[in-house]
Amino acid sequence: MKYATQTLLERIRREGRVEGEVIKVDRFLNHMVDPQLIDLLAADIATHFTEKAIEKVLTAETSGIMLAQAVAGMLGVSFVYAKKKRPLTMGQHYAAASYSFTKEESTTLYVAKEVLRPKERVLFIDDFFAKGSTLKAIEEIIDQAEAMLVGSAVIINKSQRRDIYAIVTLDDLRS
Ligand code: G4P
Numbered sequence: 687m688k689y690a691t692q693t694l695l696e697r698i699r700r701e702g703r704v705e706g707e708v709i710k711v712d713r714f715l716n717h718m719v720d721p722q723l724i725d726l727l728a729a730d731i732a733t734h735f736t737e738k739a740i741e742k743v744l745t746a747e748t749s750g751i752m753l754a755q756a757v758a759g760m761l762g763v764s765f766v767y768a769k770k771k772r773p774l775t776m777g778q779h780y781a782a783a784s785y786s787f788t789k790e791e792s793t794t795l796y797v798a799k800e801v802l803r804p805k806e807r808v809l810f811i812d813d814f815f816a817k818g819s820t821l822k823a824i825e826e827i828i829d830q831a832e833a834m835l836v837g838s839a840v841i842i843n844k845s846q847r848r849d850i851y852a853i854v855t856l857d858d859l860r861s
Contacts (some may be wrong), residue, residue, distance in 0.1 A: 690730035690853050696842070697723065698860040704859055708788070709814075709842060716749040716813055727853050731811070733837045734851055735761065738836050739778030741807045742766060744828070746784075746795055746820050750812040751843060757811055766802060768795035768827065780830040786821035788816055795823045797831070805849075815840040815850050 697720075714720040722833050731753075737834040743765035745754035758765035770793045773781065778799040785792045802808075810824050821838060828835050843852035 687757070687842065687858075688730065693723070693726060693857060693859060695821070698854070698859065707844065709844070709859070711842075715717055715841065719752055719753070724752050724756050727751055729771050730853060731800075732757050732760035734746045734841045735809055735837055735839070739807055740809045740836060742802065743809050743811055744768065744797075744802070744824060745759070745811045746770070746824065749814075753813060754811040756759055757809070761809075766797060766825065768797050770795065772796045773820035778787075780827040782823035782830075786819060789814055795820075795827060797827050802827070802831040802833055804835040806831070808833050809836055810838040812838075812840045813842065815843045815845055815847070815852065818845065818847070821850075 697714050698711065701713045712718065714723055716768045726739065740761050740763055743758040744765055745751060745765065746768045746790040747770050754767065776796060776798050780797045780799065780802065781794055783792055783794050804844060808828055812820060815821065825835060837851060839851040841853050843850050843855045
């Protein structure tokens with residue numbers, strides 16, 4: 687098992703909780719945040735995508751931001767976080783709706799046209815992959831921009847989709 691996976695599993699066992707389908711990681715990932723752990727996870731992801739000529743990292747507010755920043759820094763590119771509220775200052779933009787099954791609410795993601803360009807090679811980053819609704823909205827935005835989704839990576843993949851690069855899967859947590 688790779689080091690990042692082993693380290694994260696230990697943290698979840700020591701400081702987190704698995705409550706059915708919900709994994710509590712508030713003490714080190716998405717409320718209180720351990721930046722050294724984020725860097726370790728980001729290094730694993732950046733190494734995996736190092737040969738893919740990524741030009742931009744894309745995530746959604748809020749919890750994906752810390753990881754996206756770390757991965758983008760390691761790949762030497764900028765990252766964009768899709769906003770859940772459109773600021774009045776945002777001019778021309780792309781938008782797509784996403785329904786969160788975990789939070790039982792619908793949100794719209796907004797990305798300004800000036801920060802995502804046609805043909806750009808994009809890596810999607812998030813903390814969790816659950817039902818894929820965030821990624822679906824991000825894919826719509828990438829299509830609107832005529833950019834290219836080159837890969838997707840998350841910290842914890844709760845689905846059976848294996849095309850999403852993940853540090854930990856539900857199977858890892860249950861074994
Ligand atoms: P999906 O995008 O893959 O379909 O996932 P889903 O709608 O089910 O969940 C989306 C939101 O719920 C995400 O936050 C995600 O971080 C959070 N989430 C999903 N599963 C878990 C879990 O097991 N544990 C914890 N702690 N969070 C989970 P968000 O609504 O996009 O926003 P934000 O919290 O990042 O602001």
